[in-house]
Amino acid sequence: MEMIVNMPQPSDRTSRIRDLLTAAFEPEHLKITDDSARHAGHAGAAPGGETHYNIEITSNAFAGLSRVQIQRTVMLALQKEFDSGLHALSLQAKMP
Template sequence: MTLQAQIRDKLMVAFAPERLEVINESHHHAGHQPDFNGTGETHMRVRIVSSAFAGLGRVARHRSVNDLLKPELDAGLHALAVETAAPGEHTRW
């Protein structure tokens, strides 16, 4: 199973989202380090709409996603961009 799929599965179980995108953005970071060519699954973006975020501030929402994905971060996921919303909230995506 890819890291992208693993992250998607964990988020589905934990947050039962109305909408979810897990995007591999590793290719955007090619050349940022001398030995990194942008392949692999090192940089991910999560866009998630879930009722679990209703009433929570931005920091609490991000913390809940980061806490869930801590094993992936500890295992080598270098960057995780998180965009959260509760149902009915405006998103740019």
């Protein structure tokens, strides 16, 4: 599995997101980027960041699912994070 965490030191939320997505989908590719700094001052942004993320994920687990079903499945896998302060997610998900 190719895994890219696009930050110098993974945050706690980044690590949790990585762990949740890896457990749920066994991705071949996973790139997680904390994009919170670009959203400072916007709704849902917190001073410490960890609120806005970009995720690229490629997994065979998405076989047979529509784009909407894939997005719902990923969002459900991250529900605990949304409940605890994750505000926004840009998602690019696909089959290998």
